[in-house]
Amino acid sequence: MPYPPEVFLYNSGNGLIAEEISYDTEHMKRQHDENYIKLNREQKEVYEVVVKSVNSNKGEQFFVYRSGGCGKTFIWQTLLCRLRSECKIVFPVASSGIAAVLLDGGRTAHSRFHIPIIVDQCSEAGIKHGTDLAELLQNISLIIWDEAPMQHRHSIESVDKFLRDIMAPIDPSRSSRPFGGLTVVFGGDYRQTLPIIQKASRGETVGSTLNQSKLWDFCKSSPYVRT
Template identity: 65%
Template sequence: MPFPSEVYFSNAVNRLLQEETSYDKEELKILHEKNLGMLNPEQKNVYDSIIQNVYNKVGGVFFVYKSGECGKTFMWHTLYCRLRSEGKIVLPVASYGIAAVLLSGGRTAHSRFHIPLKLDQDSTAGIRHGTDIAELIQQTDLIIWDEAPMQHRHAFESVDRSLRDIMSDVDKRRAKKPFGSITVVFGGDYRQILPVIPKTSRAEVVGSTLNKSKILEFCQVFLLKQNMRLHAGNTEMENKVIADFSKWQLLVGDGKVENFSPDADTGEMLIKISDQYVIHTMQNPIESLFEITYPDFLRNMSSHSYLRSRAILTPTNVVVDDINNSILEKIPGTLHTYLSQDSIDDVGDEDNEFISAFPVEYLNSLNMPYVP
């Protein structure tokens, strides 16, 4: 294999800066021209406002509020294709890993900005002067922060303090501007998951969101409403079904759906789900759900397109296990079960009664989170 150039071994080279400036500018320019013509008027308005703000170098904070399927990720892609094709630096981050994977060069916000795991109202991000990440931020033109409503407001405020400090080396006046006068765009939907705070009240969860932060005072808010899935070459009937379901979901999220009333015992709000969204069965509900979602399963179980085009979503892992076990029973062939826990390591003396307290049958029943 060819030996790397000596420049890569030099301590003077900022590898973070190299990563963010090594994109194929011609390829990005072609992608941008293609995507730009596909933006709808709502997306184009957001795109123009952000691009103008970046070019004027005045800094600014934007919040793009949207419901699902409004083409938010596509708009992010168009933005950083434009700026990166011109040699500008864009840092796309997200509040969790799956969303970050969807962004080109994306990272989680904690990884990119070194946000502490334990946060309070006085926390700062772990970015020090003179480091590679500090130099990268000083040359950054745009930060895109996806799925912002899931993040605790202290995370945004800690990054704000650190960026003001870092950018004060460039211009002392930047220390008084939000995020050190770097253009920052937040995106997300408050109807989805808010910050997860174990064993706390609803009021504290709501109080931890971005809209309770002082940063929101500087935000220019845009609202995306147009569902892009209605323009994906579907039939008129398919578009109507998607539109009706999307409208019903938004009404549920806003608490405006019909038959919306509090439960007499718990006080929780209850809704009546329309019959068209319910599978009525008196037999095995999992079996009925599976048959409707995966019709003619045995004939199509080896088809990638068949499996990619459908899925069953559940609120808990217990239901996932039930569905997986039901499907495994239908697949022809011999079923092998591999038990994850058979013994306890480091139990001390052989006469210790600790071993007998945890028999093999109990250890076999353990189902660790994130481990299939």
């Protein structure tokens, strides 16, 4: 039988962290270099501002608004390769399973963050302090959340509240910052919003998404990002 990767042999603590840093960094770097030269001007601007936020620990939030087929997923893949080539941990999540499988290592937001099925303004992600997953979240550098308009704003706010709580032991000031001071990139198209409230009208559906949340005010702008 083949031996497991060395990262698993020498990191007997948190297996989730070991898994997330076990990517072949050389392969990730080659893939990143191939993707980067294919980015157009607007895509490069999104890429640069996100990487700058991660490297400077600014913890900014962005919303990339473009219709399907305009290259949002290609930006996500380039960012994933860049950060994973540097042994940084990235959480690529999506609001639907179909969108999640297009991301390398992607999961649905409900699965990754343990978001309750039925949410309201008091809901919070169901991850307990002291668990391996909580420790993993304390070590991530970026969250990529695709198809965010398909998620009820209470679901996104529940993740925000939990991350503020889980990051407080590291730095108390992070409890007052959106998403605990983590850089988060949302993406999606409001013309493709699914009904997230049963029997709701179009206006009620759009009024329950991220753009109606208090978190919307923190999203930064660029020519390719929401203004």
